[in-house]
Amino acid sequence: MEFQTPPTIIGHGAVGGRKEAQGPLAADFDQTFDDTALNTQSWEKAEAQLQKEAVALALHNAGLKPAQIDFIFAGDLLNQCISSTFGLLNYQIPFLGQYGACSTMAQTLLMAAIMVESAAGNTAAAVTSSHFCTAERQFRTPLEYGAQRTPTAQWTATASGCVVLGKGGKVKVTRGLAGKIVDLGVKDPANMGAAMAPAAADSIYQFLSDTSTSPKDYDGIFTGDLGEVGTKLLLGTLRDNGVDLSKIHNDCGLMLYDREKQDVHAGGSGCGCSASVLCGHLLRRMERGELANILFCATGALMSTTSQQQGEAIPGICHVIQLTTEARGS
């Protein structure tokens, strides 16, 4: 999809937890919380609170009130997306729940862009979140077990990111691609990077081919959240198909934490990882003029504990968004 009158980002907000505040992108968060429960009674309520805060900051940044937002697209990793429901309940904005696992930030942004470009609304917001503690107990083992993590495992970010789209912002949503579900049979739930890398390769290859562009046309191609294992697979797969991404690629899962000092194994993950890296770090760099033309390619692993227990593989998906600023732009 190429947007004829590209919607622009008129506000964004990124929030994170304690570990995120100790990482290399700490300064790019709008707000971080030292208490991972955010003074609520459960981690689930805390995750909902993260979305609420991210939306509040993005709205403040855009100078808008909730009633001025025509639609909000939101989703998260929790069963039935309850972080979104309970986090956004009080805003009373027409709500369209999305599920794309860790690809949700790209998906919500894509949908919001379509609403604004098609004039279905003047403004639309996109938000997602994840929380280390809610994800561990839902998808893996209760934290109290103290289970040992494998080297391929990634660390679910405790974070949320929100963008508000409308007219007049500096960063434009220029193009978008909705990915297909890709399943190469990877079954190890402790190796999500490997499960999602084929989808990332598929969508990025398709995008470059559809637009007749090559990696050198971009200032950066950012996947999220392949981590170390998935990144190697992505770069290798694309290299085998004649595309060298190595010079301008980075992965949100590798950017959010300092893997030397922070015990995150293969990198960060979770909807909140790529969401907070985009809404904090990347958009700030674009606004400062350091990046003028990037691809944001969030990846998701479409599985549940039930599908795992029933022996299904882990299908992946990747949606691609091109963001540009006037500085380079057309």
Added chain:
Amino acid sequence: MEFQTPPTIIGHGAVGGRKEAQGPLAADFDQTFDDTALNTQSWEKAEAQLQKEAVALALHNAGLKPAQIDFIFAGDLLNQCISSTFGLLNYQIPFLGQYGACSTMAQTLLMAAIMVESAAGNTAAAVTSSHFCTAERQFRTPLEYGAQRTPTAQWTATASGCVVLGKGGKVKVTRGLAGKIVDLGVKDPANMGAAMAPAAADSIYQFLSDTSTSPKDYDGIFTGDLGEVGTKLLLGTLRDNGVDLSKIHNDCGLMLYDREKQDVHAGGSGCGCSASVLCGHLLRRMERGELANILFCATGALMSTTSQQQGEAIPGICHVIQLTTEARGS
């Protein structure tokens, strides 16, 4: 949202299980299955198969191949929407996962309509499903317990419905409204009708008011799935606000089963209930000219077992779609 060049329904498919095949709408299903496991090894795989079959039938009906569909919007009640992922995996259609609980059919239809109207794609499909056995064991108790159901409980339909949108069909998607999350504090998970009725009242009232229309302008206003309890609350709430829906209202949850003969308590529910009633019964009636202008108002309860256990209420949501045929139309 009012569609300037309304997308049309060019194909639809509805499938159901044994209980649905014994109900009053049996003849309107494209296919029903006597074996609730659909020859698969689990109910979850069976539910994925229901979506796959509904899409196959809708595509056949539209005379299109999967590669001719530009986007598919899908969602279901299972954790992480695995029925959609595994059901649609092999179609290789760009996939955008939606979560709106039982409102998903209206939501996917709305999103598909926006994609076609905005020319983001020439065609788009919308599909959702539910399965009594997967829903019971995920949300309530394992079937093996033989737990007794309360009179307010509804029966999750084992069914799926799919529509394909494009140009040239008889039934047009004329207008749509994305609902807000409404939470009046209902906490009983065995009374979803009561939890969703306020959202239905809110969205229908808003739609009538936005369009300056009244119930008599429509041949039918169909909610899904409020059941008996929710329907009474909806009619009462709207009556208190000066809107009399009683003459032209019906609820998909009350239409799918014969409550005298079939033991479904307060009525049917689940994404597949309103989806199959729309894609089987209602669209056939529109094509036969029996209905020319209807509102389809699917309702969802946005909760999870975790939110329940943590004492949260059950917020509801309702999206409204207006469908018209030339017969009456403009």
